[in-house]
Amino acid sequence: MxxxxxxxxxxxxxxxxxxxxxxxxxxxxxxxxxxxxxxxxxxxxxxxxxxxxxxxxxxxxxxxxxxxxxxxxxxxxxxxxxxxxxxxxxxxxxxxxxxxxxxxxxxxxxxxxxxxxxxxxxxxxxxxxxxxxxxxxxxxxxxxxxxxxxxxxxxxxxxxxxxxDIKAALLWLTGAMALVSVLLGWFASRTGLRPLRALAGLATRITASKLDHRLPLAGVPAELHAPIQAFNNMLNRLEDSFQRLTDFSSDIAHELRTPINSLMMQTQVALSQPRDAADYREALYANLEAAERLGRMINEMLFLAKSDRGQLTLQHASLDLAEELDELIEFFEPLASDRQVQLRREGQAGLQGDRAMLQRAFSNLLSNAIRYTPARQAVTITIAQDENGVTVAVANPGPAIPPAQWPRLFDRFYRADHARQPATEGTGLGLAIANAIVSHHGGNLSVSSDERETCFTARFPAPSPSP
Known part of the structure; x- marks a missing residue:
């Protein structure tokens, strides 16, 4: 009971x-x-x-x-x-x-x-x-x-x-005190638990479109500060997550619309009148290119979904970062030469990690740097190692990114304003994938930008000593 x-x-x-x-x-x-x-x-x-x-x-x-x-x-x-x-x-x-x-x-x-x-x-x-x-x-x-x-x-x-007589008076006083204490206890409990009722009322008013409500801490007992602050922090996270989800939905609709419209338009043009085999072949090649872009986008979204659920499996091995990055530089050399961009690598260090995933992360950073580097400029990859771990920095000259946009650069499909160009061939998921891979290796990926250069820095912690 x-x-x-x-x-x-x-x-x-x-x-x-x-x-x-x-x-x-x-x-x-x-x-x-x-x-x-x-x-x-x-x-x-x-x-x-x-x-x-x-x-x-x-x-x-x-x-x-x-x-x-x-x-x-x-x-x-x-x-x-x-x-x-x-x-x-x-x-x-x-x-x-x-x-x-x-x-x-x-x-x-x-x-x-x-x-x-x-x-x-x-x-x-x-x-x-x-x-x-x-x-x-x-x-x-x-x-x-x-x-x-x-x-x-x-x-x-x-x-x-x-x-x-004293005993009788005490007995009456005991009954009166029992009644008064029950009333006082009820009043004190109701007054003290008022913030919890307000918390419950606030929770009933929260919907996906109304996440801006917060419970004030003024006049609240000190014992309830921690749960109320935790509840408000949870609302902050929910509001931020819903905002990101809304932006993600808008961005993914925008990103998917372009290749799908391209497929539909090219198919409609090809079917608008009889054509010879060469024209149909050219239309099919154009459709294949759009379909490949859709496929890459879907694969990258599936990769990020696995990353969010912690389902990525890492195959750790001892890597020489200088050799791995030199291999990537050799791979991107034709693209850099075409854009008149030089690629340089400085320093060396060893790292325990998944070779394929780290190459994918550094490839995304390097291709992103090449894309936004002006002609006759250089992209510099700097490797450093100290007692705190290993650092890989990819820096390129170019337009400065406002500090307010730095935290959102790793969001899916987010691009800074200067990056929204028709010539952009990426899917808008490269930095998000790089950030996920670095995070799964226990590190973090950060960005800094000024009028001189933009630098993406991946920091990996030092390996724990063996027992």
Whole structure:
């Protein structure tokens, strides 16, 4: 049943039980303190009455033989107004000399006098003090003992009534505190959990088209700052992901439209009138070129999809980056010569990685650099190695890319404005693929650009030492 209770109800009950437990301990300590106080007060009172009785008895003895009837009358007069005090004077054998019969206490467990005792009889608590009193030898007779036993008994019903009233008041206060603590606990819980309800309300308002809502931290308890901040950060990531997805959908539609329109237009032109075999062959070659571009784009998108799901399998091997990049430079030399661009490589280093994937990543960076390098300029590939790892930088002169565009250069189908040219033959996925490959090797790919050059830098961490 408890697992179905709301968090507000649980907090209210815990607050109430805690308050009642504290109040119960305070009440118990109060009742024990009152009982101890009255016990000490009664003991002091009984000792005072014992002294009074002994003084009166001594006064009687100073005038000769004690008159027990007169003594009893005098003692009752002396004790009048002191509450429920009763007196008893007996011989050691128990013969009553003065006073009245008293409730019998438990047998004393000690012979030390005076003996103070406390017991309960018929629901009434009694306290008594008993002590022997030696008579003068000149008053002793055959009928008169040489000592008597004096007992003073106090009836504590007056105190008990006071304590019962206190208990009744505490009981009523306990009920009132239980009610108040439940209400306060409910109010405190509702107030404290208000940000969570706001969080739930915010979550119900969030849709794919409304991701700009955020929960403010002002006035929120410190314990909820972390979950609310995490929720807001999640919304930021979702908004960024949806924006990227929207841009990706728009870009992929734009990229796919061009080759598909080319296929349709060339096919329609070829079928618009009878043609000879050479014309049909030329149309088929043009369609094949467009189909190949579509195929490359689809393969690259599948590669990125596998990368996002962590399904890329790396075949690690020891690579000499200088040799691998020299091989790529030799491969791209005809394209660079055609564009009147020089290719240079500096430095050398070793790296553990997948040869085919790294060649694909560096090929994308190199072809991108060649495409945007002005004629009679050079693309420089710099290899460096230190204790932090290996760095491969591909730099080329050309128009500067604004810093605001740097983070988006690795998005799929994203191109800087100066790159959106009809002559561009790429699919817009090269940098995204290069970034994915470098990331799967534990590194990161960054870009920097100014008026002098644009540089893409791949940083790979140093290999962990073998155990």
């Amino acid at each position: 408890g697992k179905h209770l709301s968090l507000t109800t649980r907090l209210s009950l815990m607050f109430s039980l805690t308050m009642l437990a504290i109040w119960g301990l305070v009440s118990l300590a109060l009742m024990q303190a009152l009982d101890h106080h009255f016990a000490r007060q009664d003991e002091a009172d009984l000792r005072g009455k014992m002294v009074l009785v002994k003084n009166l008895l001594t006064s009687q003895l100073n005038h000769g033989q004690p008159d027990w009837g007169q003594l009893e009358s005098g003692l009752h007069s002396a004790l009048a107004g002191y509450g429920d005090h009763r007196l008893q004077i007996t011989t050691p054998q128990g013969l009553l000399l003065a006073g009245s019969r008293l409730p019998r206490p438990p047998a004393p467990s000690t012979a030390e006098w005076p003996v103070i005792e406390s017991w309960e009889e018929a629901g009434i608590r009694y306290r008594s003090i008993a002590a022997p009193f030696a008579l003068s030898s000149r008053t002793a007779t055959p009928d008169m003992p040489d000592s008597v036993m004096i007992r003073v008994v106090f009836d504590t019903r007056y105190h008990q009534h006071f304590i019962d």
